Amino acid sequence: MDSSLEQQLLELYQFLESPPTENLCGSCRICCTASGLTRQNVTRLELAVLGEAGEDFARYAARERGADGDYVFPVCPNLGPEGCRVYTIRPFSCRVFGHYRAGGTRLPSECVFVGKDREFPAADYYRVVPGALRLRELSRDFQLRTVPQRGTSNGGESESGVGLNLEDPWDRALEQVGRGELPDLPAESEGESLFAAYVRALVAGERGQHPEALRFYTRVVDACPERHDLMTFAGFHAFQLGLLDQAEGFWLRSLRLFSGNPLTFSFLGYLFSHRQEWQMAADFFGAAFELEPGQPVHRQRRDEALSKVAQA
Ligand code: SF4
Ligand code: SF4
Structure with missing residues (x-):
């Protein structure tokens, strides 16, 4: 994890933790399940920072289903008995969940943030959610390092969170x-x-x-x-x-x-x-x-x- 983009992502994560906050959300863990949260964006840069833990997480975040139609990972593979096993390097979407909510979406009814979250029009995401623009910039630069496969555009990463x-x-x-x-x-x-x-x-x-x-x-x-x-x-x-x-x-x-x-x-x-x-x-x-x-x-x-x- 020596590349400067990965280092800069860690600094962004640190900025989001600062001043250090307790994980106030309690222990329902519904947002760490595929059925509790039906969509989750993660960028390739964040997956790179997760290292090995990112491999299954990418499939979980994509809500991959098996031949039987069930989720391959009904529960986030990073969730252990004591909570998130990758807490210090958990992706951005895990960090802002509950605090910010795009209009038209709902928090799980059990979530302690219901009624305390900040709702914003989806188009204002980058203006409202702290760090979202910075993540985008870092992730786009990271994406640029990857040679695009045939049939994909240079700029799009919509399947993993950095679309246009x-x-x-x-x-x-x-x-x-x-x-x-x-x-x-x-x-x-x-x-x-x-x-x-x-x-x-x-x-x-x-x-x-x-x-x-x-x-x-x-x-x-x-x-x-x-x-x-x-x-x-x-x-x-x-x-x-x-x-x-x-x-x-x-x-x-x-x-x-x-x-x-x-x-x-x-x-x-x-x-x-x-x-x-x-x-x-x-x-x-x-x-x-x-x-x-x-x-x-x-x-x-x-x-x-x-x-x-x-x-x-
Ligand atoms: S990475 Fe951690 S916080 Fe994010 S969904 Fe998985 S267990 Fe939950
Ligand atoms: S659903 Fe809400 S209360 Fe439950 S773990 Fe997620 S953020 Fe915390």
Whole structure:
């Protein structure tokens, strides 16, 4: 648990405990059961902080059901005879439960907080619930470190609590880019989140502002060393600026992490064509074609490069 985002989450948890409060809620534990609380959001960052205890908890929080239709975990797997076994690192939703309640939802009738909780319109969640925005920011940055699987978006984590919040300028911008629009972004400020840098990189890329796109992608990939997909984009903008060695560096790093992206191979093909190193160009276009045989331009480029080799 040495990463700074995980450390920052622990600091947030500490802030929520401060000044230290007793667990006033008593012992009914109904909110630690799948039927007592039918929905629970938890982010991947919080699961990472839970470590091994997070594995079953994720399934519990998702209210996973077995083939018989019953909950796989009817009771939170972290609940022991003495209460919560992960109390000091329990997720955010466990911490705010009972104190805050979205309009239209109900606390269990046995809950000691009934009548003492603060009801808020669901849309005001991030404004009302202390720490919610900070959790969101940390969790989004954590999510950014993970390479998205095919068919999922870069920004969405709705299944685990960090979905788009259209009141947030960065989420709104991301959504606009997804719709093919070019949003106006807030002026750059000190200490912006990684997610803000990611959105700035995307928007600058869409606008063809290569120096900005390269600067922001570089910041993101430096912090997210697994994001081979973003390295490919960083390389693209370096290439556009004529920084061929830098582009090559990004693309080779990307390929070392993942050798299944035809775009990276094809970019390297262009780079070596530019250097007139035709055999290398042919090899990279050939690799792109193998990965994407339905894309005739790879074959065409490979054959052009091979004919240059033959002429040499
Ligand atoms: S993690 Fe702890 S507080 Fe949260 S639901 Fe489980 S037992 Fe209850
Ligand atoms: S349902 Fe209410 S009283 Fe019961 S454990 Fe949860 S917060 Fe406490």
